[in-house]
Amino acid sequence: MNFLKSGLQTVLGSQQPNQAPSGAETVELLVERVTSSTLLEDRRDACRALKALSKKYRIEVGIGMNAMLQVLENDRTDCEIIGYCLDTLCHVTSPEQFEEEEDNPNVTANIGEQFTEIFIKNSDNVCLVLACLEEYDFRVRWAAIKLLTNLLANRPKEIQEIVLVSPMGVSKMMDLLIDSREVIRNDALLLMIQLTKGNGNIQKIVAFENAFDRLLDVIKEEGCSDGGIVVEDCLILMLNLLKNNPSNQQFFKEGSYIQRLAPMLELSTDQDQAGMSPQKVSNLHCMLQVVRALVCPSNPQQVISSCQKAIRSSGLLSAICNIIMASGVPPDLLIETINTIAEVIRGDGQNQDYFNSFMAPCDPPLSAIVLLLMSMVNEKQPLSLRCAVLYCFQSYLYRNEAGQTSLVKTLLQSSEQTQSITSGQLLCRSLFSTDPLSNWFAAVSMSHALLENPAQKEQLLRVVLATSHTSKPVSLLEQCNQLLQQANCKFQSKVGLLMLLSVWLSHCQLAVRTFLSIPGTVAYLTGQISANEHGDNEYLVQGLCAFLMGICIQFNDNSVQEHQREFLCQLLVKRIGLDTYNKKLGEVSKHENYSKSAKQPQIRIAATTDLLLDYEFCRLFKALEAVISKTVNGFSSGGENITELTLSQEASGLVAQYKDIIREQDTRLQALQQQLAHQEAKVRELSGALEQSQSSNAQLQDQNILLKAQLQAAADLRQQTLSSSASSPLHLLPAQGDHQQEVLEKRLSMLSLEQQTDRAKLAYYESENSRLLGELDQLRARVSVAEGKANESGTELDKLRKDQEDLLELLTDQESKMQRYRMELKRVTGQSFDEDDDVDDELQAIEANDGEGKDTTSMANSSNHPGGFVC
Secondary structure (H helix, E strand, O other): HHHHHHHHHHHHOOOOOOOOOOOOHHHHHHEEEEEEEEOHHHHHHHHHHHHHOOOOOOHHHHHHHHHHHHHHHHHOOOHHHHHHHHHHHHHHOOOOHHHOOOOOOOOOOOOHHHHHHHHHHOHHHHHHHHHHOOOOHHHHHHHHHHEEEEHHHOOHHHHHHHHHEEEEEEEHHHHHOOOOHHHHHHHHHHHHHHHOOOOOOHHHHHHHOOOHHHHHHHHHHHOOHHHHHHHHHHHHHHHHHOOOHHHHHHHHHHOHHHHHHHHHHHOOOOOOOOHOOOHHHHHHHHHHHHHHHHOOOOOOOHHHHHHHHHHHOHHHHHHHHHHHHHOOOOHHHHHHHHHHHHHHOOHHHHHHHHHHHHHHOOOOOHHHHHHHHHOOOOOOOOHHHHHHHHHHHHHOOOOOOOHHHHHHHHHHHOOOOOOOOOOHHHHHHOOOOOHHHHHHHHHHHHHOOOOOOOOHHHHHOOOEEEOOOOOOOHHHHHHHHHHOOOOOOOHHHHHHHHHHHHHHHOOHHHHHHHHHOOOOOHHHHHOOOOOOOHHHHHHHHHHHHHHHHHHHHHHHOOOOOOOOOHHHHHHHHHOOOOOHHHHHHHHHOHHHHHHOOOOOOOOOOOOOOHHHOOOOHHHHHHHHHHHHHHHOOOOOOOOOHHHHHHHHEEEHHHHHHHHHHHHHHHHHHHHHHHHHHHHHHHHHHHHHHHHHHHHHHHHHHHHHHHHHHHHHHHHHHHHHHHOOHHHHOOHHHHHHHHHHHHHHHHHHHHHHHHHHHHHHHHHHHHHHHHHHHHHOOOOOOHHHHHHHHHHHHHHHHHHHHHHHHHHHHHHHHHHHHHHHHHHHHHHOOOOOOOOOOHHHHHHHHHHHHHHHHOOOHHHHOOOOOOOOOOO
């Protein structure tokens, strides 16, 4: 402190005894010295003193911020004073509170943010700091990096916009990553992490400034996954550049950077993974997140497919699979690895096949899928691990008909046919276990084997179970129904079973027919729908039952007696009511878990109770809810519209078939038109080449004639020379004539050869042109035929629509007649008739007699039903 006081006295001048200036007065005098001193040394000493006071008297120094900016602009050649100013500004804008100012009541928590706001009001101030990055001096460059980091921490959006419009602003920051001084490079990494957060434009610029090469070089220099915190910082920056940025993802793939990631995820076989350092675990975790950023389901499908292919071909998929089989891998890293595999194989057939063939190193050998399913159905495993395995298994079955078929086959196999446990057996056992979570996991997993696969839905109906040695074997569908109706069935088990049944029965009339044939099924569903229990859980179960009942109506082929579509609709209307049914159906989408589950395929939950709805089930519900509601609501209280609705749906099915045919023919027509355009372009190209060859041939013929004339002239000259050789004193002319003739003969020979070569090309082009013209005519004929078929299909579709409209009009007219006859019968007989009374025969008789001019009154009196019509 004595040294500081002596320094201040030197700067400020001597003070009178007992008149020591206060801190604010001292800062004010120093700021004045900075702005008014003409000597550089005086300004430098004042800046040094302000830097020393800037932590304790931050507010006072911050008020004099303009003096620091003046120095940055005018004294740029002196690195020492620039360093003092940058350090002072760094203290003023720091987002953290210093120990020296803890006792100062005027200092608030966001004082650094307030000074940052003042600082960036003039964007040129930020540009001054960016210009300081070009200075190689350590004091200047390091202080500028720290100041920019503070500014970004306090006002990220504003600083990003200023840097974006600043000339070479991003480039200046990128140059810091190749600084040989590790302190500069490491702090520059932190600065770039802040700069690239949430700004796609800056991310693109940084990526095209060769960022990936520099980051991967640093990672390699630091020891890859065995490196320190710098490796983690590089991976975090790389993740910022790739996440939700398709342009950078495509650039990363095309730059072959995926191949450079593969060695970084390889674990040595002789290494004890249980002894991994926490930093290595963090590094591997970040590397896996980088891989997931490339194949995230929210990315464009084209980017996902290309990255999945590169991950497989580079050996990266193999390296990731080896991590889950390594011993001693920490749980968090194992979970992230399983989630990464899920997104790498999701929807990619070859990756799914590779994962299916991957075997675990155990005795007896087991597939990785079976080993993971064992963990999923084990209630002792952590919930996050079980959810990760479910996500991985769902991704394996996603759009994988072969995998779905294989799973159902394992359910059809008897225990004598296979000695090792299979995935189907694991799921089947867990479906009927006492653990409700295991029930839920198994039901959801099995439902994914049936998605968009009607054939396997029918095959699964053949699965028969023997619950005990003495009991009679029952089908899997019947067993699921029995479990659902048990009084001790837990809430999550019910939800899982209802989702499985909904997926199973949707778009499969045979499954609906089998389900409705089970006694007590319809009674249970109607009882659940009409229940009056309150609470989110009860509402969800009631809504799922309403959805399952709607599926039984929508995909009903009317082959089960007493459970045809019309009967089920009447049952809903009379016992439950349309308003109540619609309300219960809508409870599913109103549930808070629905919106969370419908966002993404991966399950992200905070507690066990959040494990309810599945992503694919939510998609199915969203697709069918409106259709089911329209079908049920289209049926009136008396059932008059059910025929019309059925006919409309059948006609809609035919219309859909014709639409598919027209769509297919349109696709073929477009392909033929593209092929035709390609052939026409090729014909034009050959025609141009043919014209060029003909022009060249004409030129060669002209040159041939000219050379022949020159050769003839040379021969005449030689003859004249020979005749006058006796009078020639030097005898030079004959030799010159011979040489000229030889040259002309050679040129003529070459011209003749060249002429033959063009003629050959001309013949080839003419034949090729003729062939292509023939193909062109054939293509035009095919296109014409395809267009004719398309027009015929369109005409047939229009005719079908016209027939449907006529039919609907006829039904409407018939309806109005029936209503008029009911009113007439009521007037004549004095009795009322409900719309559901069976009066069709009598009304038909009335209609026939009405055509012959008979009186409806006499016809009604001659009726065999004295008391009215009986249902």
